Amino acid sequence: DSGVTQTPKHLITATGQRVTLRCSPRSGDLSVYWYQQSLDQGLQFLIHYYNGEERAKGNILERFSAQQFPDLHSELNLSSLELGDSALYFCASSVSSGVGTEAFFGQGTRLTVV
Amino acid sequence: GENVEQHPSTLSVQEGDSAVIKCTYSDSASNYFPWYKQELGKGPQLIIDIRSNVGEKKDQRIAVTLNKTAKHFSLHITETQPEDSAVYFCAAFANQAGTALIFGKGTTLSVSS
Numbered sequence: 001d002s003g004v005t006q007t008p009k010h011l012i013t014a015t016g017q018r019v020t021l022r023c024s025p026r027s028g029d030l031s032v033y034w035y036q037q038s039l040d041q042g043l044q045f046l047i048h049y050y051n052g053e054e055r056a057k058g059n060i061l062e063r064f065s066a067q068q069f070p071d072l073h074s075e076l077n078l079s080s081l082e083l084g085d086s087a088l089y090f091c092a093s094s095v096s097s098g099v100g101t102e103a104f105f106g107q108g109t110r111l112t113v114v
Numbered sequence: 115g116e117n118v119e120q121h122p123s124t125l126s127v128q129e130g131d132s133a134v135i136k137c138t139y140s141d142s143a144s145n146y147f148p149w150y151k152q153e154l155g156k157g158p159q160l161i162i163d164i165r166s167n168v169g170e171k172k173d174q175r176i177a178v179t180l181n182k183t184a185k186h187f188s189l190h191i192t193e194t195q196p197e198d199s200a201v202y203f204c205a206a207f208a209n210q211a212g213t214a215l216i217f218g219k220g221t222t223l224s225v226s227s
Contacts, residue, residue, distance in 0.1 A: 002157060033214055042120075042219035043158070043203060056214045090157055092215075102148070103215060105157030 003027065004093050004106035012112045018079040021109045025072055025093030031055075032074040033103060034066055037088040049074055050097045081113045116141040118206050120218025127194050129227045137204035137218050138186040144206040147180060147187045148215070152201045161202075162189070194225045 003026035013019055025032050034046040036059075045058030049068035060066075063081075068074045078085060088110050092103040117140040127133050139147075145166035150158035164171045164178045164187065171178050175194075180187040191198055204218045 002159070004157070035217075040219075043217040045214050045216060048214045058214065058216075092157075102160050102163070105150075105159065107155075107157050 002104040002106060004091060004104050006089075006091050006106035006109050008109060009107065010110050010112075012114060013081060015081055015083060015113055017081050017113075018077065019081065019111065021076040021078070021089050021091075021111075023074045023076070023091030023093075023106060025074070025091075026104055029093035029095050029104070030072065031094045031097045031101070031103075032068055032072070033092040033094075034060075034074070034076050035090045035092065037090060037108070038086075043090070046076070048097070055097055078111070083113050086111055086113045116144060116206055116208060116213070116216040118204060118216050118218040120204050120221060122221060123219065124222045124224070126224045126226065129194060129196060129225055131194055133191045133194050133198070133223055133225075135189045135202055135204065135221045135223075136186060137188070137206075138184075139206040139216075140185065141206065141208050142185065143208040146207040147178070148205050148207075149176075149178060149189050150203045150205065150217075152203065152220075154200075158203055191223075194223075196225050196227050199223055199225045 005024040030051045036044045046060040048056040066076045088108045090108045092105045094101040094103045148163035152158040177190045201220045205215045
């Protein structure tokens with residue numbers, strides 16, 4: 001167990017809908033990262049938050065947004081869902097945002113858009 | 115931005131053989147290179163990492179080498195065991211504003227007994 005908790009584990013929804021994925025980082029970790037994992041694209045970096053502030057943005061679609069709350073948990077909001085958004089979404093946390101800081105991954109949320 | 119290429123995409127070895135996975139990166143500012151192992155139904159887990167001021171690092175049957183000049187790094191697993199079967203990801207990180215861990219596309223390692 002990495003200490004990073006993601007809910008829900010599985011989510012099935014229809015195209016055009018909106019969903020919220022939740023991540024609770026390890027106790028004491030200030031950084032939260034979101035990644036999308038699909039079969040042919042590996043782990044794609046979406047966004048990074050550190051202590052409530054956005055630090056880096058990757059290949060995140062405009063239909064997607066995220067935030068980190070004062071208690072350090074994070075939510076990834078996906079709207080106007082398309083079939084191609086079906087993927088595993090991982091959250092990772094680390095103590096800081098600097099080099100050599102180990103990132104711990106949660107078990108992921110499997111999103112299926114039908 | 116950073117781009118990480120990983121090869122091969124699949125690798126099959128016999129138990130006891132060695133396995134080597136290679137990655138190249140594009141951003142010369144990258145200075146941290148971790149390797150993650152992902153088992154079925156689980157999230158990636160760090161197995162070894164190396165910083166840019168080190169050329170090689172070893173941990174029991176696992177070793178990683180880094181060639182900064184050529185911008186490539188490799189994972190070496192010796193005496194492979196069936197439980198080594200998993201997907202392995204390399205990643206690169208540049209300690210600059212607006213960056214994060216960038217991953218390769220993964221290598222599926224199968225170790226047959």
